[in-house]
Amino acid sequence: MTLLPLPKVMIEPLVRNALLEDLGRAGDLTTDAIVAADRLASTVLTARQNGIVAGLDLAALAFRLIDPSIEITTLCPDGSEVSPETVIATVSGPARGLLTAERTALNFLCHLSGIATATASVVAAVRGYKARIVCTRKTTPGLRSLEKYAVRAGGGSNHRFGLDDAVLIKDNHIAVAGGIQAAIERARAGVGHLVKIEVEVDTLAQLEQALRLDVDAVLLDNMTPDDLRQAVTMAEGRAITEASGRITPATAASVAATGVDLISIGWLTHSAPVLDIGSDFQI
């Protein structure tokens, strides 16, 4: 999966908002009082852990919206692997702007790199298997586009971006509809031709029903490895198989070994810790 930058028109409102959240009504009291306007400096964004970088465009924009004369040189673009002491980027210009924008820049960069890193660790765990690692809609409110991007930066793939770009029929939809068949048929009648339909199944019996109704993908929820393996055999050539349900980096390989196409993990976006990236000032 190629990693492509998000258009500036998409990220700029988020960066402006984050800066304003930090500046409040009075701006950077500390820096403004202490640092002369003409003082120049540079800072080096440096990894302090092993991981994958994501979010440099946002970090750079944070600096440049505070002071357009700040220059950023990227050494490790998004998607790069870094280890402690790896210099990710250097940022130079007026010291005031560097100090004022630094926290906002790092908040984006560390958060998204954390997601990329978490993703990469699971991707690595399933290397050799065909399973792709995908994220879910369990994202931080307001940051979905960014977090999905970070998953791609870490080598993962994206599941649905929202309620409106694919159908995912869950257990409750099936219960309300009065059965898997009714649910799938209503969904198919209700959506456009470029909308795929995936259905969550808990048992192999349900899976058989879903496959007969020709869905695009099946979400195999909380199945045992044995059931997953059998499900994969049943679905072979008929539907994409996605394993789901509290899968961790530790268990991902055994799930991948069942032959599923996809492993979805909410944890990538809702609970990945940040990647520790520091800003080392050089004055």
Add this chain to the structure above:
Amino acid sequence: MTLLPLPKVMIEPLVRNALLEDLGRAGDLTTDAIVAADRLASTVLTARQNGIVAGLDLAALAFRLIDPSIEITTLCPDGSEVSPETVIATVSGPARGLLTAERTALNFLCHLSGIATATASVVAAVRGYKARIVCTRKTTPGLRSLEKYAVRAGGGSNHRFGLDDAVLIKDNHIAVAGGIQAAIERARAGVGHLVKIEVEVDTLAQLEQALRLDVDAVLLDNMTPDDLRQAVTMAEGRAITEASGRITPATAASVAATGVDLISIGWLTHSAPVLDIGSDFQI
């Protein structure tokens, strides 16, 4: 520290934005196609882990902005301790609205409860000591007010909310100013009478200098327990002491034992995993 709800005028824009992010341009394709408009249901928001609840107002607002006829009954208000199977709230009304708003509601609730839970675990670890646990500006972009609130829900306290509500002189400010004295004096001259001044010190010598300049608080960065202890003695009655630097739940008690007033932990807001809260449908 009393836990008070954030005014609706503050949270409503965030909830609207999160709903629109999930609804996209076409709304909830799955639910709209499958679920009849007059179908009623209820769902029970249930803890699946031990933890502390935070964010119920946001979750409730997510449901009610999708359908004002949905009713929410809260059993465990924000700040409550929950364990697996604890029912936090029941939500009932049109099934469509429940299904459409559920993910957004849970994204707020699980994220903020995760922060509250992480905070509470550190607060518990330092029980018996006077140290208060405080968060930092290392928050998720756009959610600072909410995450700071979640820290309070977990029994923690809040550090600065942004660059403009207190002065925090860091090592780089000191370096640029050419010394701790110059930095503090410039800061004092530059801010209003209701702005406190805290200064980061790395050594006891720096601490002595800062105390002489009569700052309100000192951030003792990455000091050993021994140095912390000595710092506390030196600062006694002269300045609030804050320990900082990669402190974890595991190490918090030993830091608290030094007698510091505050322990600040970025991890609470930037890396706390979600609290697992499920939505159990009853149809």
Add this chain to the structure above:
Amino acid sequence: MTLLPLPKVMIEPLVRNALLEDLGRAGDLTTDAIVAADRLASTVLTARQNGIVAGLDLAALAFRLIDPSIEITTLCPDGSEVSPETVIATVSGPARGLLTAERTALNFLCHLSGIATATASVVAAVRGYKARIVCTRKTTPGLRSLEKYAVRAGGGSNHRFGLDDAVLIKDNHIAVAGGIQAAIERARAGVGHLVKIEVEVDTLAQLEQALRLDVDAVLLDNMTPDDLRQAVTMAEGRAITEASGRITPATAASVAATGVDLISIGWLTHSAPVLDIGSDFQI
């Protein structure tokens, strides 16, 4: 395809914006100067042409945002067929609010009903064939969700809602990629498992290539009926077929007769005239 209302959270910002655009900085000078605040009235929204209604929720919201005491009774909900003199809805309350909101309400209602009506006329033209009528991304800037909804109200289906919910490989993408195979392969590698891939083909040779690469849908651009027919045979059971290229209500039936699955028509959203709906005051 079931017709479901758009959530209020999606339409409210559009209606507020439209009202403010009309109120400007001084509000409704004429009504404010002439009409007493306590004067009640009602108005009857009446069709003056044959057509299909769409947009009543927006019209109703326009009235109610100006004055929440205004009551709207809907006689012909969205999707209804109307003819001259059909009463679509009655609106009653303070005369001022009725007069102030009326134009904004009608601007939404007539525009969206015009699209629904245009769609329905083409849907009627292809009745008996399996072809579904779909719209395109040629929509009025800012109104895509609404216009896609109006197409559904008229019995049509929706194509992509934007650049991000499906892949549509056009001639220029193919040219840049250096061939249809490269384009499809790159796209497949680059997107998630719930994203369908459609490819535009101009010739049967291209079609053959595309089908071999197992795309979900093919857009048959500007083909003759004979070619379309042959294309349908070739694609049978392998890909959804979409005919496109300046198709009008007059030519739609002959296109549908070729057996294509879909006929896409930009005209539905970019050039449909309004449905003439009047507001007959009763004072």
Add this chain to the structure above:
Amino acid sequence: MTLLPLPKVMIEPLVRNALLEDLGRAGDLTTDAIVAADRLASTVLTARQNGIVAGLDLAALAFRLIDPSIEITTLCPDGSEVSPETVIATVSGPARGLLTAERTALNFLCHLSGIATATASVVAAVRGYKARIVCTRKTTPGLRSLEKYAVRAGGGSNHRFGLDDAVLIKDNHIAVAGGIQAAIERARAGVGHLVKIEVEVDTLAQLEQALRLDVDAVLLDNMTPDDLRQAVTMAEGRAITEASGRITPATAASVAATGVDLISIGWLTHSAPVLDIGSDFQI
């Protein structure tokens, strides 16, 4: 009437909004996956019909907000007459940006050029008469400034821009006020000295009343050519005369022949079909 560009500060929010509507949460999946970042291209915006251009600033801004390195060369500025194959503008730069912004750019350009073209056709139909062609408040919600501009590009003039820049007393206002005199007197008392007052009249008797009350303009609604002619004679030198009521390009000349000053046509903005303008890629 000179044609002047709308300030960028007015159009930029609309273009940003339209781009975001198309990019959604994931951006241009197709182009991002297929087109290399360094691939350059150009495209030629070419008329495919006779018409008048309007909206080039918006189209250009759409391209440049996606990629500021894209260059646009305008050959036919807004207000120009074009015919099939006329090159309106060339756009060159990174192929990705061209493909991503193209549809948004064309949606603005074709829609506004359609309005300009419709206006010009009516303006042409009344050439030789003094009547100016004016638009109404029947505009697409959110686009009024743009559509009024397009009317000017087509040689028409603008009526009120909203409820607050002039008084237009309609039949319902008169009915509520209890007569034309009361309505006019209340309006005059209620507005500032730079606000003109126009009143809608259905009969020559009403016209006489209105003229006696010294209004600035009279809207002659749905009158026969004979009545219009007589109305013009009566109003000569006393008030501006505006004919209104389902006037089409076909009937405009006969209305203009009555000597009215203005002919207002809602159709220009609410139902004009787009002008077909294509984007011919050159790779």
Add this chain to the structure above:
Amino acid sequence: MTLLPLPKVMIEPLVRNALLEDLGRAGDLTTDAIVAADRLASTVLTARQNGIVAGLDLAALAFRLIDPSIEITTLCPDGSEVSPETVIATVSGPARGLLTAERTALNFLCHLSGIATATASVVAAVRGYKARIVCTRKTTPGLRSLEKYAVRAGGGSNHRFGLDDAVLIKDNHIAVAGGIQAAIERARAGVGHLVKIEVEVDTLAQLEQALRLDVDAVLLDNMTPDDLRQAVTMAEGRAITEASGRITPATAASVAATGVDLISIGWLTHSAPVLDIGSDFQI
């Protein structure tokens, strides 16, 4: 001039914005910490000076957006004359909401009442003359609609609301155009039929020119009373006359005595002091 309330859809965004500006990121620290959630109270908004009330809707909305259970009883609606100790409104409900919203409510109310009061004082000064008192575009950025409303509350009238609702040709326009005639002719050719044209003249010679060109109004800038008198005679029945130029309450009567139709005073909106209105708590 009747005083009509501004629609809620116009004022709500301004009140929300003002509340958020005051609440910042953490809300009302003081009240939240001190006042119990169930504590009820009431407060009496009381004038402490002679003046005219304006802005009660904004004040009431500020309270109700903080807590919808707060009830406001208005005793002196906008436009009322008050004197020290006059109770303008009583506000009762949860004490927290009262304390949190109070400053924002009063900021609107005192500011707008100040403008109304200033206007009324000048209106009173010219009583007996026909001159109306009008405001200018010298308003506080972002508050023009409100401040123009306050002028009306004080018995004044409104001049242009912006650059787009009337033509006002100033000295610089005349200079650039190369003369008053060229300026007026170009303006007339460039605007719609419902746009009035006013021209600023400094001398009686210029006035004569302007009158010959049949403008709607003339702005007599900084003329002596004698010149104003003569100007009024010249313009009689030909154009509205507006006197302008550093007119104060003290000099207004002598200007009005010249017979001008309008006296415009920027001071009303840019420099009127607040009306002192207090909030007397009753606990």
Add this chain to the structure above:
Amino acid sequence: MTLLPLPKVMIEPLVRNALLEDLGRAGDLTTDAIVAADRLASTVLTARQNGIVAGLDLAALAFRLIDPSIEITTLCPDGSEVSPETVIATVSGPARGLLTAERTALNFLCHLSGIATATASVVAAVRGYKARIVCTRKTTPGLRSLEKYAVRAGGGSNHRFGLDDAVLIKDNHIAVAGGIQAAIERARAGVGHLVKIEVEVDTLAQLEQALRLDVDAVLLDNMTPDDLRQAVTMAEGRAITEASGRITPATAASVAATGVDLISIGWLTHSAPVLDIGSDFQI
């Protein structure tokens, strides 16, 4: 107190909003009709009164957002003292842009310079005393950051920026809490370590209580000079003292003579008249 510019990211939304408020839906009718696009000019922003400049960045941005080719040369930066005929800045570029942006630019500049001037006059009145002049939360809705900045430009200091950056316990809080001690204790328990606590006292007895509870500052409300003097003695070295209550430039010196640390004056921001600054065109 150093005067530092507000970051562009903070002021740009306010300037855009003000320009759009003035441009309305049709832009600058007068200038657009009269002034040729290629006509260049310059204008000189000149003081017409003695005062202090504030707001040049906003004025400059207003011009440049209308036309980025306009150049501004600042002769008297914010904080400068000016007298009649002092040239503050020259602005040159296309005449259209100058004329269109001029009023918005001046509205910011004159309003903020008015506040700076008012502040400076009080600062001058207390020269020789240690008292600093501070503003309050009685600001114009939406402009608090700017008005607080203007106070700094005039040599004053800033009090709280909102409800959330410091605790200020007022008489009503004390009454609700049932006494000054309860109020202070609850506040202290409820806020973070970087939040200062100030308490309003009306009597010396209350002051004594507050001082015993170790608050950071005391607001001495409406005390006589004698009481103020005694209060200062009591508070010496224990709390910052702030005098408040209808203090004017005329009375400020006598208040300052009591030895208080701060004098707060709402009038600076809510009632300061504009500084008269003209724009002298040079064509």
